[in-house]
Amino acid sequence: MSDSTPPQSTDLELVRRALSDQEELLHLMERYESRLLRYVHRLTGLGQQCVEDVVQEVFIKIYRNLNNFDQALAFSSWAYRIAHNEAMNYIRSNNGRKTLPIETDDEDSLNLADILASEVDLPDEAARAEQAQLVRSILYTLKPVYRDALILRYLEDQDYAAMSDILQKPMGTIATLLNRAKTQFKQLAQKNNLTLHFAS
Amino acid sequence: MSKLSQSVLDKIKKEQIAPRARWQFVVLHCAVWTLLLLSVITGSLAMSVVFRDLFGTEWEFAEYVAGSRLRGIIIMLPYIWFATTALGIFLAYKLFEKTRHGYRYRAWVIAGGTVALSGLTGLIFFAAGTADSFEHGIRQTIPQYARLREAVEGQWVAPEKGILVGRVKELTNEEMLLVDDLAGKEWEVERVGQALELPFELRVEMMLLMRGEAVEDDEFQASQLRPWRRGEPLRKPGRPGPGAEGPGAFERGTPPPPNARVLNRQGPGAFAPNTPPPDGEAFNREGPGAPELVPQPAPPMR
Incomplete structure (x- = not known):
């Protein structure tokens, strides 16, 4: 060795x-x-x-x-x-x-929200910490396939080609999947009164 | 070394885990591609039979069989081959997805490609006459299928409705021929009206669709004659069943064999000017250079 x-x-x-x-x-x-x-x-x-x-x-x-x-x-x-x-x-x-996530990083949740910030404007820094729990719970409310897409793209920093190889789906489907995941994430955020301001 | 890495190595050693041999994966990938190829071939052959039945059936006569053309079409459509085609295409689609890089293609690309490939290959099989020999092979292999097809095709033997399908057994003279119908019954067929002017070559062993009326229990007066299942290869006398091919089959466009009696009035099959007819009896009435009709001693009537 x-x-x-x-x-x-x-x-x-x-x-x-x-x-x-x-x-x-x-x-x-x-x-x-x-x-x-x-x-x-x-x-x-x-x-x-x-x-x-x-x-x-x-x-x-x-x-x-x-x-x-x-x-x-x-x-x-x-x-x-x-x-x-x-x-x-x-x-x-x-x-x-129905295993619930018991340990997830607040940082991860906020990172995801940050990365989506091109479309989502987060409020001030103090509120971010409070919202971490909510973002995290929304993430785990998503279907696993959507959650996976968001994690791979925005937290694992994988590009579309790599995601295509990982998830074994064509790249066009990956793009669709990500769009749906983001849309669902935003909808759930709104429903849960998460004070995110969605850019038009 | 991390705790996790150590535990993985320990487990590998303890359970004597080894990488699977490369040949196992090669065999697996080959099996997928072989099954994929077989599925495409199955779908293509099934599609060629569909083409043969769709393009080769005289649908305008279907109304005489079933009362209305629509009903006739519904009864005669080759559903079993539609289903086989669909199954072949579906399996090919699913197997392509299982290939190493199959996931990179969108579903509609795979589906469209599979349908197009099966359709194109099916057309080639149809044009090559493979549909007949394939379908004949299935009839011989699967008796249930043979019975099903005979039941459907048997509806074309309806002399009481003015429809008869059978194989030409003998060309007695210009107007008379002997035909064995699909059920094996022998008919003496008299050609009248339009049936005397045919745009195709009439040969012994040819399958014919006849429209007319039964004048006796075994005599049929045909006013219209069509080849049954266009594209079906012609066969030597004595060759059993539809679709038989091989060394005994006649080639299209070649002169008839010595014992064949041919009625050839006009069209592409007519003898060329100044060309003596090949051995055997021949009638070539029209067209420039058509040889004079030389009366031949007809075989005795039944």
Whole structure:
């Protein structure tokens, strides 16, 4: 096993090394662990332990399917795709229990609102903190597919092409999905008297 | 090393997890593409039979079978092939979505492409005459289907309504022919009126649709004759069933074989000027250079 992650190595090189030596998977995990933990956490709203369980399963699946990695894709898109599928499976299997998000970052919620600020004008800074809880609850009221689209685009900073590869939908559909997600988010914000001022 | 990374590596080692072999994925992708190809071919073949039935049926005669043309069309439409076409296209659509990059295309692009591909290939199969041999193969393989089709086609054997479909068994003379109908019954058919002036070549083994009236239990007076299912390949005598092809089938545009009796009055099938008719009996009444009608000894009437 290498002593440290070779910073100059590409993802593809790390994949090839991991195929011949399982210890090399460590470098891939180190590169993606925090991103995938954060993504799954944002998407599912689960606690730290549950998120780690899901991400552990994601890495196991990545390792099992390394030979199926499509080099036409970015490795990050492929890893996010597996994480997305695993998280969605979790959400579906727990749908009956109506698991509520118990730990989400206020910062995330406000970030999302900030990013949507090209269309949404937030009030003063003091009110922002109070509104974080409301923004967060609205986010988790959205259908998972809309929530996922907003998280990937505005919090994970994925472009349309990457989102297309992650969600396995054509780019035109991604654009439609995002528009609908934003519209639904705004409608729910208005219904909940969230004092957001929507730009025309 | 983080706690999570360590736990993943521990689990991999403990459970002896290894990456799946590349060949397994190759086989999987090949299987999807093979099934996709089979679905397209199935849809195309089914569509070729639809084309054959739609373009090859004399719909104007359908009213004599069913009372009204609309009813006749409703009865005669090849629903089973419509359904098979739809199934083939649907499966091809779903399988394309499952290919590695299938998700990059919008649903209407995949659906439109699948329909267009199946339609185009279906037209090629139809033009090549594949529809007949395919459908004949299905008849021989699936007896239930054969019975269903016979029940539908059997409605074209309705001498009491003035409609008869059958295979030419013998060209007795210029006006008379022997025909076996779809149910296997032999008819002596007399051509009258428009049926004496045909824009197509009349051959033994040809399937004919006849409009006229039954004058006796086994005699039919035909005032109109049409080829049944245009595009159906002609066959040598003795070849069973519709749609039979292969080494014994006659090629369109080639001279008839020695034992064929041909009535060829005009049109593209007429013999060229100054060209002696091929071996066998021939009548070529019209057109420049048509050889004189040489009376031939007709085979004995039944």
